[in-house]
Amino acid sequence: LASTIVQVTNLSSAVSSEQMRTLFAFLGDIEELRLYPPDNTPLSFSSKVCYVKYREPSSVGVAQHLTNTVFIDRALIVVPCFLQPTVL
Structure with a gap:
């Protein structure tokens, strides 16, 4: 069973959806993307988490290659999400 969702953690609090x-989107067609906490949250958080749902499971494998890529000021951690999060 292949996942179509990746979880991205260790995101800078400054990142936007x-x-x-x-x-x-460079890695495949995105069906849905959710960033937590959302862009319009008035509170400040030290980091954020993002879920990306792709149309094709093959995009998940490609997206994992972004692990350790520094984005803004942090190294991304990208892992497949096998359980359907209630957020998507």
């Missing part, structure tokens, strides 16, 4: 969509 638009930046994440731009970065991960």
Whole structure:
């Protein structure tokens, strides 16, 4: 069973959902992208987490290659998400 979702952690608190969509769209067709906490959250957080749902499972394998890529000020951690998160 192949996953179509990746979880991206260790994100800078400054990152926006638009930046994440731009970065991960190069790797495949995105069906849905969720960033937590959302862009319009008034509170500040030390980091964020993002879920990216691709149309094709093959995009998940490609996206994992972005692990350890420094984006803004942190090295990304990209892993497949095999359980359907309630957020998507």
